[in-house]
Amino acid sequence: MDYDTYGSTAVELAIELANTERDDPGWVRAFLGAHEEWFTAGTSFDLSPGETHRAAATADLVRSVALAESQADVLQRLNELLALARPRPYATDHDGALHLHFARPDSPALEQLTTTVAMGLSQVVVQHGWQRLGVCAAENCDDVYVDTSRNASRRYCSNTCASRSTVAAYRARQKTD
Ligand SMILES: [Zn+2]
Ligand SMILES: [Zn+2]
Numbered sequence: 794m795d796y797d798t799y800g801s802t803a804v805e806l807a808i809e810l811a812n813t814e815r816d817d818p819g820w821v822r823a824f825l826g827a828h829e830e831w832f833t834a835g836t837s838f839d840l841s842p843g844e845t846h847r848a849a850a851t852a853d854l855v856r857s858v859a860l861a862e863s864q865a866d867v868l869q870r871l872n873e874l875l876a877l878a879r880p881r882p883y884a885t886d887h888d889g890a891l892h893l894h895f896a897r898p899d900s901p902a903l904e905q906l907t908t909t910v911a912m913g914l915s916q917v918v919v920q921h922g923w924q925r926l927g928v929c930a931a932e933n934c935d936d937v938y939v940d941t942s943r944n945a946s947r948r949y950c951s952n953t954c955a956s957r958s959t960v961a962a963y964r965a966r967q968k969t970d
Contacts, residue, residue, distance in 0.1 A: 803895065803913025804939050806831055810848075810854040810910055811953050812936040812950070821848050825902055830888060831909050833898040844903045851877060851907050855914060859926040859937035869922040871915055878911035931958045 806828055813824050825838040832838075840848065854874040861867040881897040896908035917925060919938060925940045927947070931954035940947035947954040 802927070803831070803909050803919045805913075806906075807855045807910040808859075808937055808939050810852045811859065813852065815849055818845075821845050822857040825906065830892070831903060832905050836902050836905065838902055841904060844901075847877075848903055848906060851910060855910060856937055858914060858923070859939075860917070860928055861923065864923060867918065871918060874907075874911045875915055878908040880908055880912055882912075929954050931933070931955075932961065 810824065813820060817823070821844075822841050823969060824840045825832060827836075837926070851874065854870060854892075855879075858867055858870045858874065860871055862942035878895075879897065879900065880895050882893050882895050885894055885900065893941060894909070895912040896905040900908075927938055927940065929936045929938060929950035930948040931950070932956050934950060936954075938947060938950045949958065
């Protein structure tokens with residue numbers, strides 16, 4: 794993926810949050826642990842049930858932005874998400890590359906998560922258009938994605954879904970031939 798034109802991978806955090814399975818009650822802790830680069834070292838990943846519920850609501854909002862079919866709907870849902878954010882950006886090179894983090898470094902994990910996700914997603918929408926967000930076209934998959942391809946041609950959440958669908962389409966053609 795070409796992150797250069799996007800300036801930030803924060804939108805990927807948003808997409809991955811929206812696509813995360815929430816069956817296991819420990820899903821937030823697992824998600825935060827898997828994306829710890831976005832969180833200040835030492836931040837507690839133990840969320841209360843109330844905070845876990847709010848993290849789920851944030852995930853649902855990201856998904857609803859990606860599924861929206863008009864600019865009016867996108868704006869309404871995006872602004873709902875942004876209202877949950879508490880941005881206080883700072884520049885960092887903690888991983889060797891200069892980039893922005895969006896939340897106050899000493900804020901709780903939920904605030905860092907919600908803020909990063911809201912800022913990352915809204916940046917892409919206002920700079921590149923809400924049409925860059927979509928839902929996977931593969932059968933049996935409803936994951937959302939952000940299209941960072943140069944010609945905005947993406948239809949699948951992942952290479953796995955893309956090749957699975959290509960094979961399925963090929964088989965379907967073989968049958969009708
Ligand atoms: Zn970072
Ligand atoms: Zn998919």
